Amino acid sequence: MSVKALRQAVDSLLPSLVPVRFAAENGTAVKSPGAYTAPSDELLREAYRRMILGRRFDTQATALTKQGRLAVYPSSRGQEACQIAGVLALREDDWLFPTYRDSVALVSRGIDPVEVLTLLQGGWHCGYDPAATRVAPQCTPLATQTIHAVGMAEALRRKGEDSIAMAFIGDGGTSEGDFHEALNSAAVLRAPVVFLVQNNQYAISVPLAKQTVAPALAYKGIGYGVRSEQVDGNDLVAMLSVLTAAVEHVRSGQGPFLVEAHTYRMDAHTNADDATRYRQAAEVEKWESADPVARLETYLRGRGVIGDEDVEAARTAAEAFAAQVRAGMNAETEADPFELFDHVFAEPTPQLREQRALLASELHAQED
Amino acid sequence: MTAVTMAQALNTALRDALREDERVLVFGEDVGPLGGVFRITDGLTKEFGEERCFDTPLAESGIVGLAVGMAMGGFRPVVEMQFDAFAYPAFEQIASHVAKLRNRTRGRLSLPLVIRIPYAGGIGGVEHHCDSSEAYYAHTPGLKVVTPATVEDAYWLLRDAIADPDPVVFMEPKRLYWSKEEAALDARGARPFGQAVARREGRDATLVAYGPSVPVALQAAEVAAQDGIALEVVDLRTLVPFDDATVTDSVRRTGRCVVIQEAQGFAGVAAEIAARVQERCFHSLAAPVLRVTGFDIPYPPPKLEHAHLPGVDRVLDAVDRLQFDDEPDVLHLAQEAS
Secondary structure, eight states, X not given: OOHHHHHHHHHHHSOOSSOBOSBOTTSOBOSOOOSOOOOOHHHHHHHHHHHHHHHHHHHHHHHHHHTTSSSOOOOOTTOHHHHHHHHHHSOTTSEEEOBTTOHHHHHHTTOOHHHHTHXXXXXXXXXXXXXXXXXXXXXXXXXXXXXXXXXXXXXXXXXXXXXXXXXXXXXXXXXXXXXXXXXXXXXXXXXXXXXXXXXXXXXTTEEGGGTOOSSOGGGGTGGGTOEEEEEETXXXXXXXXXXXXXXXXXXXXXXXXXXXXXXXXXXXXXXXXXXXXXXXXXXXXXXXXXXXXXXXXXXXHHTTSOOHHHHHHHHHHHHHHHHHHHHHHHSOOOOOGGGGGTSSSSSOOHHHHHXXXXXXXXXXXXXX | OEEEEHHHHHHHHXXXXXXXXXXXXXXXXXXXXXXXXXXXXXXXXXXXXXXXEEEOOSOHHHHHHHHHHHHHTTOEEEEEOSSGGGGGGGHHHIIIIITTHHHHTTTSSOOOOXXXXXXXXXXXXXXXXXXXXXXHHHXXXXXXXXXXXXXXXXXXXXXXHHHOSSOEEEEEEGGGTTOEEEEOTTOOOSOOTTOOEEEEOOSSEEEEEOTTHHHHHHHHHHHHHHTTOOEEEEEOSEEESOOHHHHHHHHHXXXXXXXXXXXXXXXXXXXXXXXXXXXXXXXXXXXXXXXEEEOSSSOOOGGGHHHHSOOHHHHHHHHHTSOTTHHHHHHHHHHHHO
């Protein structure tokens, strides 16, 4: 390979030097957003509705932890643009591999919010049907889902489907071995998979600077031969533009794509965490002014894409949705203890049948 | 009937599974053109192509994780971990996902995949090549754990594992790879998955064994027979599901039991079996259930493995301790007293 060709090969993998951005923090359009095509106005209106709904869902879920209706909730507040752009870039027949922090994405995908919250409410480990929704269970062990996405992408490719897989992961997760094994395997197999890193600056309490000294997490791609890009993760327009291009890249058989979204976790790790122990209020306030929902609204209003009526309609729909979430979560549901034995194997072993009978006698004795 | 090695039987099982079900895929490290370091996948890439049997990057967690995703996507992956101790990087994937995905999703997703692991010692392997790691998997709910001891079982248990709707950790006793038997691989016979089998019948005591320890138990039974002691040898075949019925029936008849495992003893599979036997057979037992195991040491270097591995002598010593001689001892003490 000539030096020139080598240079081109390397450059084709590298991300932009600065994150791609369409809308500045104050919501005005930036002058030259680069090589990416802006989404249609229609799609942006849909994205706006989903952003309002997603934000409302998130604050509702946090409120539910205070009422004891949820055991725990890892908030997505501040990361809505990443998650909603991810969902909007996918087709219904594409697969999504989310983490525990991606509940807003799941709601945006159309999954029943009560089923989304089943894990956090404590009824079961996963409340929705992954096969029907093509959304894998929200993954708790960090980065382990990224390699599942590669396997699924490879399966889809082999079956001749032109659907793809997208894996979500956080900044902390990029330090895990599975993330690197996933990038490498995806590249070697040329699997149709997009990796979306939501770099929200913290892994619980540990800031990004203690996670990596790479210029950006997007540079993790080139070592594996994976095309990479970095985006302003609080700019829905940029996120949707880049992710649409990334999805097109992998769908057309050009191999995997890594996107780093620079964003911020506005709330603590979960409601059980105290973020004041490890970060300054001034930092949080700085990011408040970069809020993705407000920024999109200003940007779209400024371009005449939405008006007062659209804003009002989106907020009304979001309030109705929040009421639906509250009603669903306030309904008392009975968990069946015998189900504990039902799904360990396709057919319970003799030992599981014995233990089921033991539990039955215990419960029977308690009733007497 | 022709003489077949266990390695050949496993190879034939993979070949037949690949031929009969296009969802079956074989992948791992060096399983392609090389045919695996033990040649278990010999010729499969040539016959079925790179799409069906292929080399992956050298990353065990990635291999198992890839299998999870592909099984979710409708395939039936059979992956090879090159050696027992090299499977440890994949343990998170196995314990957190392979074992739990069906349960996590209330049965909406299943993982019909097989993780083949050459395991245990006796081949002069250096460190990290001889671990008996079966207890880690058997202790993890949601995994089936299988280990063949005969050539025909190697074939049929692997076929059953591949056809199973649940994930199976298929542990291949590597020192039996070259054991040869007159075997008819095309005749299934009566060998239900999940059932143990008595390899030898006897009335005096039951030896419970699995995988590499089954031939040891059979040799011990042969020697004991010369002394007039008839030992029954039960080959478990599957650790999960565990066949309590066959073990219990045997021990209730013989009244004595020795459980043999090559692995280090503490918190091992043999401990579980010994507990189960005494819970179920207490009134039939004439002696405590004994365990014959490796020592509680990291696997020794090749020149010392003979000192660690439970062999025929260690088994026969245990049989001697099954209190066949209570009565004479009592008489002897009575005579001394008088």
